[in-house]
Amino acid sequence: xxxxxxxxxxxxxxxxxxxxxxxxxxxxxxxxxxxxxxxxxxxxxxxxxxxxxxxxxxxxxxxxxxxxxxxxxxxxxxxxxxxxxxxxxxxxxxxxxxxxxxxxxxxxxxxxxxxxxxxxxxxxxxxxxxxxxxxxxxxxxxxxxxxxxxxxxxxxxxxxxxxxxxxxxxxxxxxxxxxxxxxxxxxxxxxxxxxxxxxxxxxxxxxxxxxxxxxxxxxxxxxxxxxxxxxxxxxxxxxxxxxxxxxxxxxxxxxxxxxxxxxxxxxxxxxxxxxxxxxxxxxxxxxxxxxxxxxxxxxxxxxxxxxxxxxxxxxxxxxxxxxxxxxxxxxxxxxxxxxxxxxxxxxxxxxxxxxxxxxxx
Numbered sequence: 635x636x637x638x639x640x641x642x643x644x645x646x647x648x649x650x651x652x653x654x655x656x657x658x659x660x661x662x663x664x665x666x667x668x669x670x671x672x673x674x675x676x677x678x679x680x681x682x683x684x685x686x687x688x689x690x691x692x693x694x695x696x697x698x699x700x701x702x703x704x705x706x707x708x709x710x711x712x713x714x715x716x717x718x719x720x721x722x723x724x725x726x727x728x729x730x731x732x733x734x735x736x737x738x739x740x741x742x743x744x745x746x747x748x749x750x751x752x753x754x755x756x757x758x759x760x761x762x763x764x765x766x767x768x769x770x771x772x773x774x775x776x777x778x779x780x781x782x783x784x785x786x787x788x789x790x791x792x793x794x795x796x797x798x799x800x801x802x803x804x805x806x807x808x809x810x811x812x813x814x815x816x817x818x819x820x821x822x823x824x825x826x827x828x829x830x831x832x833x834x835x836x837x838x839x840x841x842x843x844x845x846x847x848x849x850x851x852x853x854x855x856x857x858x859x860x861x862x863x864x865x866x867x868x869x870x871x872x873x874x875x876x877x878x879x880x881x882x883x884x885x886x887x888x889x890x891x892x893x894x895x896x897x898x899x900x901x902x903x904x905x906x907x908x909x910x911x912x913x914x915x916x917x918x919x920x921x922x923x924x925x926x927x928x929x930x931x932x933x934x935x936x937x938x939x940x941x942x943x944x945x946x947x948x949x950x951x952x953x954x955x956x957x958x959x960x961x962x963x964x965x966x967x968x969x970x971x972x973x974x975x976x977x978x979x980x981x982x983x984x985x986x987x988x989x990x991x992x993x994x995x
Contacts, residue, residue: 677982680973682937683921685963690919690951692849692912698840700860700892702901704806704832708733709824711799716819723812723828727804734827738800745793752786759783808832809897836892836899838870840907841885849911850875856890857908860899868892868899872909917950918959924971925949925957934963935970935977937985942970944979 714736721733762779765771811829815821838858842850852875858868869892876887888909892899925947926933932949935942950958963969968985970977977983 677940677984678973678976679986680935680937680942680970680977680983682968682985683924683971685918685920685959685965685967685969687916687965688919689913689915690917690953690958691910692914692951694842694846694909694911696840696842696907696909698838698858698905698907700899700901700903700905701837701839702808702831702833703835703837703891704808705901706805706830708802708810708827708830710734710736710802710821710827712736712796712823714738714800714821716815716817716821719813719815719817719827721810721813721828723810725810727808727810727830729804729806731804732801733804733810733830734802736800736821738797741793741797741800745790745797748786748790748793752783752790755779755783755786802827804830806830806832807834831901833894833897833899833901836894836901838890838892838905838907839887840890840905841880841883841887842909844879844884844886846909846911847879847886850886850888850909855910857910858892859906859908860903862903863898914958918963918965919956920959920963920969921971922952922955922957924969924974926974935974935983936963937968937970937983940982940984942974942977942979942981942983 716734717737718735719733720731720735721727727733759779759782762771762776766773766776808830809832811831813828814826821827850872852872854872856870856872858870859866860868870890872888872890874889879886920934924934926935926944931946933944933946936945937943945962947962948960950960952958970983973983
C-alpha cells in the first residue's frame, strides 16, 4: 500500500517539474503598448451649392394631329357638263370666288321664259286693277290676277336659284387641292372635283390625362413641334375642350388654333404638344444630386459652421439636373451637392474649391 502511494507522489512531482520547465523556457514578450488617445474627427471633403431662385414651368406633353381650320370637298349640287374650271391646283382662293361653272344654257332659256311670263302677268294685273276700280270686273278676277303674278315671281325665283347652282363658289378662303375632273366632263350631283382647305390657321387635336383637367383652360398657351421643322417651335392657343372624358382612356380631347404663316404646316401632320399648366417665378432650386432619399422622405445636408445638418425638404417640380424645393430651405443657403453618401448628421465637412475650367485651345 505504501508503495502505491510513493509511486503516485513521484508521478505528481514529475508533472510539476515538466510544467515549470516549459514556463521558464518560453521567451518573455514585452508588455503591449497602450493605444494612443483618439484625436479630433477629420473633416470630410464635400462640394457645395447655393439654393437659388428661378422660374419653373409645369408642362404636360402630348401628341396630336394637325387639321385644317376649314375643309370641304368641292362638289356640284346638280348634274351638268363642266363648262369651265376657274382655279389652278394649289391656288389660294377668296370666299365667293368662282371655282366651277356648269353648262347653264338650258336653265338660262327657262329663266328668260319665266321672266317674260312674269312681266306679262304684271301688266295684266295692272289693267285688271284699273278695270276693278271702274267696277267693270269682280274682286275675284282681281285676286286671280294677283295670284298669277305671285306664281310667276315664284317660278322666276326658282329658276334663278337653279341657275345659281350651275356655278360652284368658294365657301371660305383657302387653298385648292388636286382636281379630279376636267372641263367638258359630265359631272353628277355630288361628284368630287377638288378639296378646298383653309390652312392659314390650323387646328390641332390632342388628348391629355384627366389628372390635368383642373389645370387646363381655354386661352392657355401651348408649343408645337413637327418632324418637318425640328428646329422650330410653333405657338398655339386652346380654344375648345371636350365636355366629357373618354371612358376607355380616361383622357380629355383638347383643340387649339395654330397660326400658319407661309402655310408651311399641312393638315394631317403628326405634332408634339407641350402645354404650359403653371409657371412660378420665385421657385427655389437645388441640384438633383443633393437629395438624400430615406424611406419616403427626401433630405439635404445644409452646411452650417463647417458641419453638415440633415434637413428634410418637400419637393416640387423636376427639370433636367435640378429640383424645386417647396419647403425646408431658403434662398442663398449652402448645401452639400456632392460627397454626402458618407455623411452623418452633424459631421464636420470642408468645402472643396471648384477647379477652374480648362481654357479651350
